[in-house]
Amino acid sequence: MIMDKQKIKILVVDDDAFFRKILPLKLKSEGYQVEIAEQGNKALEMCHADPSIRLVISDINMPEMNGIELIEALRKNGSDVPIIVLTSNSKLSVALKAMNSGANDYILKDENIMKAISISVRKTLEKYQLMEKNRRLMKDLAQKNEALERSNQELLKLNRLKNRFLGIAAHDLRNPLISIRGLSELLVAETFGSLTSDQKQYIEIIHTTSDEMLALVNDLLDVSVIESGKLDLRLEKGSLGHLLENRCKISSIIARRKDITLHTDFAQIPEVMFDPNRIAQAFDNFTSNAIKYSPPGSNVYIRMTQEDGKVRVCVRDEGPGISEKDERRMFGAFERLSAQPTGGEKSTGLGLAIVKKIIEAHQGSLEVESQVGSGSSFSFKIPVYEEVLGV
Numbered sequence: 001m002i003m004d005k006q007k008i009k010i011l012v013v014d015d016d017a018f019f020r021k022i023l024p025l026k027l028k029s030e031g032y033q034v035e036i037a038e039q040g041n042k043a044l045e046m047c048h049a050d051p052s053i054r055l056v057i058s059d060i061n062m063p064e065m066n067g068i069e070l071i072e073a074l075r076k077n078g079s080d081v082p083i084i085v086l087t088s089n090s091k092l093s094v095a096l097k098a099m100n101s102g103a104n105d106y107i108l109k110d111e112n113i114m115k116a117i118s119i120s121v122r123k124t125l126e127k128y129q130l131m132e133k134n135r136r137l138m139k140d141l142a143q144k145n146e147a148l149e150r151s152n153q154e155l156l157k158l159n160r161l162k163n164r165f166l167g168i169a170a171h172d173l174r175n176p177l178i179s180i181r182g183l184s185e186l187l188v189a190e191t192f193g194s195l196t197s198d199q200k201q202y203i204e205i206i207h208t209t210s211d212e213m214l215a216l217v218n219d220l221l222d223v224s225v226i227e228s229g230k231l232d233l234r235l236e237k238g239s240l241g242h243l244l245e246n247r248c249k250i251s252s253i254i255a256r257r258k259d260i261t262l263h264t265d266f267a268q269i270p271e272v273m274f275d276p277n278r279i280a281q282a283f284d285n286f287t288s289n290a291i292k293y294s295p296p297g298s299n300v301y302i303r304m305t306q307e308d309g310k311v312r313v314c315v316r317d318e319g320p321g322i323s324e325k326d327e328r329r330m331f332g333a334f335e336r337l338s339a340q341p342t343g344g345e346k347s348t349g350l351g352l353a354i355v356k357k358i359i360e361a362h363q364g365s366l367e368v369e370s371q372v373g374s375g376s377s378f379s380f381k382i383p384v385y386e387e388v389l390g391v
Helices: 017-029 040-049 067-076 092-101 113-188 197-227 240-257 276-293 324-329 351-361
Strands: 009-013 033-037 053-059 083-087 105-108 236-238 261-266 272-274 299-307 310-316 365-370 376-383
Touching: 009 017, 009 040, 017 033, 017 113, 033 040, 040 053, 040 067, 053 067, 053 113, 067 083, 067 092, 083 092, 083 113, 092 105, 105 113, 113 197, 236 240, 240 261, 240 276, 240 299, 240 310, 272 276, 272 376, 276 299, 276 310, 276 351, 276 376, 351 365, 351 376
Parallel strands: 009 033, 009 053, 053 083, 083 105, 261 299
Antiparallel strands: 236 272, 299 310, 310 376, 365 376
């Protein structure tokens, strides 16, 4: 480490006139600034009055205030200035007492003192500069962490406001969309009289679009609830297989429109604790995606098994598969993957993100197996036993 010695002031403290002469001469020859004190109490006053003193070299045996007392006084007052002690006593106990009091180094007054003082001063100052640099870095890091924490708190506040606004907006949009979809459905069915082909076509467009918008609004409501940390499950003990059979009946109607066949294989498993509406939502997402991205005339395989104290539900399709890049981001919100629906269906990019949160809320897990050109398999696992869920 490069030191600007001309900017470093050293205080030499010794009641022996010989050492007050030779030590400053040696240090000045090496480019340091040097101050001199004859007694420990005088040195203490000088250190308090002059904060530019960067190093103290003090004899131990001095009248009025010895070197140990000087060290203790400086440390008691909060000074961390490095201190090198000098003594003619070669006993190890003396060195230990000095170091335990707060000295940074220890030098004997012998024939090697001139060489030893140069080495000790350089090393002590280098070590102190490293410590100062480390303290500055730690202080800077602490300040940056505080600033980061403030920014995080502000982001959390803004995120809560965003979720609140999103929830309010989606909720206010939901009811009129339900009305538009319901009324357009009545018109499409010609409940109030026959329609011309053009009228029917336009009404069908209104019905389809309102249905898609309602699905988006429902997803936004779910995202708002999940992001706010208010995804409360309504757990009840029941047959998961019975729920899945009913959902498959609904999905098979959509599948038939694309000439896709659903194959089910549900093992007999014990009743489990789950939220029927949320699990149905997660399962419907898997099956609707399988149908959405599968080509006409293909198959979708749905299995339910029990393994290792968990029930596993798997939906496998014969679609285009998923690339490694898409696999890494498929559970993020608003992520649009490269695969395209085979029947022109729409996607909000929210479904899998919602599914992930639902299954995690059940203390479950998700699995994805896919290969480009060979279809995909989506699975979720949830605990079978009540105690696993803490219910």
